[in-house]
Amino acid sequence: MVDYDVIIAGAGSAGCVTAYTLAKRGKSVLLIDRKDHDTIGLKTCGDALGSHHLKTLDELIQLPSVPRDVIEHDVTGIDLIAPDMEHRLRMTGPSTTGYSFNRHKFGQWLLGLAEEAGAEVMASTHVKKLLLTEGKVSGVRVRPSDGDADKDITAYIVVDATGATGMLRRQLPETTPIERVIRKEDQMVAWRDVYETPEYTFETPEILEIYWNQEQTLGGYTWVFPQGHHRVNVGLGYMMLPGHRPPKDVFDSFIRTTWDFMKTKLNVLDSSGGIAPVRRPIDTMVDDNFMLVGDAACQVNPVHGGGIGSSMLGGALAGITASDALEAGDTSINSLWPYNPRYMDAYGIKQASLDIFRWFLLNVTNDDIDFAFKKGIIKGADLLHVSITGKMDIGMGDKFKRLVAGIGRVPLLRRVNKVAHLMEDIKAVYAEYPSSPEGLKDWQKRLVPIYEAAKKA
Ligand SMILES: Cc1cc2nc3c(=O)[nH]c(=O)nc-3n(C[C@H](O)[C@H](O)[C@H](O)COP(=O)(O)OP(=O)(O)OC[C@H]3O[C@@H](n4cnc5c(N)ncnc54)[C@H](O)[C@@H]3O)c2cc1C
Structure with a gap:
């Protein structure tokens, strides 16, 4: 019993x-x-x-x-901000509505x-x-x-x-x-605080902000998620790669010194670190x-x-x-x-496909991202599409090809194309996930070369 x-x-x-x-x-x-x-x-x-x-x-x-x-607070969209902190893409649509x-x-x-x-x-x-x-x-x-x-x-x-x-x-x-x-290498380390900001007003609490910066948060990002006009969840996370710094140190040296609201009076509601498998x-x-x-x-x-x-x-x-x-x-x-x-x-x-994209993002520089934002090569809708469907059409369009080739970023274009194909390859393997445990080992063997190639892409 x-x-x-x-x-x-x-x-x-x-x-x-x-x-x-x-x-x-x-x-x-x-x-x-x-x-x-x-x-x-x-x-x-x-x-x-x-x-x-x-x-x-x-x-x-x-x-x-x-x-x-x-x-x-209700959320209606997400802003993705380039490392230069000047250019931003707004992502809105049914999949960006939600809650803080x-x-x-x-x-x-x-x-x-x-x-x-x-x-x-x-x-x-x-x-x-x-x-x-x-x-x-x-x-x-x-x-x-x-x-x-x-x-x-x-x-x-x-x-x-x-x-x-x-x-x-x-x-x-x-x-x-x-x-x-x-x-x-398949985990993210993170630190985040939750504050009341009595002296600072978040003007658009319905928009979450994600800041990209490969030098500070390699393979991850800083988030500023308002929870109302005077409350915010702010943090950062990045890949747990050899030699990574403790996330609290990066929070203190980067976030505290960079964002204006961090220099105002803050009532700390919570402050802690965590990890997540990615x-x-x-x-x-x-x-x-x-x-x-x-x-x-x-x-x-x-x-x-x-x-x-x-x-x-x-x-x-x-x-x-x-x-x-x-x-x-x-x-x-x-x-x-x-x-x-x-x-x-x-x-x-979708996770499997985005796991390929994650390896690609690890090898993209701040300069590459600033360039793509400045030239309007990527659109909010493109990035949203990747994150919702796990399918990457960014870089496949004529405009991208012309711009990249014209300015001499052909290697980047090649890498984007390669990654887009690897994402399709992994999806094809997942579409044939085994129907019983007996098929698992052979199926797993098919994943290996695709992820190996993604790490080198
Ligand atoms: C910094 C950070 C920010 C994130 N931000 C977001 C976000 O904004 N949106 C989002 O969707 N996801 C976010 N995530 C991911 C999300 O929080 C997790 O994926 C999700 O909470 C996983 O839920 P879970 O139930 O698997 O695990 P958990 O929420 O971790 O729950 C595990 C539970 O198990 C209990 N437990 C553990 N060990 C034992 C034990 N030995 N005995 C008894 N109990 C035990 C714990 O007390 C806990 O209650 C974030 C993660 C991190 C680290």
Whole structure:
């Protein structure tokens, strides 16, 4: 006899939505978090979410609308600013509308949804160990923070929703087909503060600002996300490449000295660092009796680092698949497998393509970006198109070719073309994601040369 149908370790956005989906389908769910109940939801984040994610979740699992008191400000667009800080592109459209919200209240709202649906929440409890029976996942060992003794809890399925640490994923046996360790080069380090700015007015709080600067934030960016006229979430993130500086140091030396509002009175509401995986999703997010969701499954957009919407999507698709498997009385890897193609089709294919684009961006200089902005070679709509579809048409047009060739940037043009083709190649491989675990190894072999080429592009 097992204790629960499903144990979910981690009550972030991924864990809560997985719990909500399963509990609504009548499954017994234990949702465990090390934070105490009232602090669940507090997270180092830019606190911005596109409303298209919520529309998808409404269609998929009838997730209710976000309550107004969770939202700090509505967002209608994003400005992308060149390193020279003079040129900017405005991106507007259905995919840039969304919210700047209160992250803590958002997390509490999701937790409440899971509880109302019937999930049992065990807060202030550390998940320490993945339990295996005859080599297969069978539960977890937990340590309550009140000093009580460790306790073993069993379930048909254990879901790792512990965020970027993926602490249960890392404890899987060596024989698992799941990658247990995420390489540093596939992670972003970040620092961000949230302030009230009583002396400074953000004139257009409905527009989020993203500043590109390869010398300060290689492969990443600085964000200034107003949460109203007198409140802001400001931070930076960049690739965790060898020799990278601590993000707090860059925050202090670059952000503090560069932005005017930073020189006014600031009431600090929060200040903390974090990491996020920025790569394609983990190739299989299931094993026998085991599933990964959210950051633990690398379900983050590799270019802009947004992962709230996609982690919720992952949670919903994992919950639906786990529910089907429980009803069939089979929680083996074969039975849980459909979660993989469902996620790859819905979002993973785009992540894989943007992962290629990420390597290209790493090798673009401030000078290249300033040039492209100044000459009007790229448009906001082009960049939006890449980030929404994972398809790069930038650089394919005649205008770009003429300009680049005319000014002697032919190597850049060649690289853009090469990357555009690699993005198409990876999408073709993802369109043939294996329908069962047997096909995984051969499929993974097809990824290798494309990513190798992307790193050199
Ligand atoms: C600086 C920064 C800015 C970002 N900005 C944005 C943004 O503006 N928009 C966006 O969409 N995304 C953003 N992201 C990404 C986004 O925050 C994550 O992708 C998303 O929160 C992932 O949700 P999750 O549930 O997988 O993980 P998390 O939200 O990290 O939740 C994991 C949960 O697991 C719990 N936990 C961990 N280990 C244990 C354990 N051993 N035992 C018990 N509980 C445990 C934690 O307490 C936590 O509650 C940002 C990320 C960073 C780092």
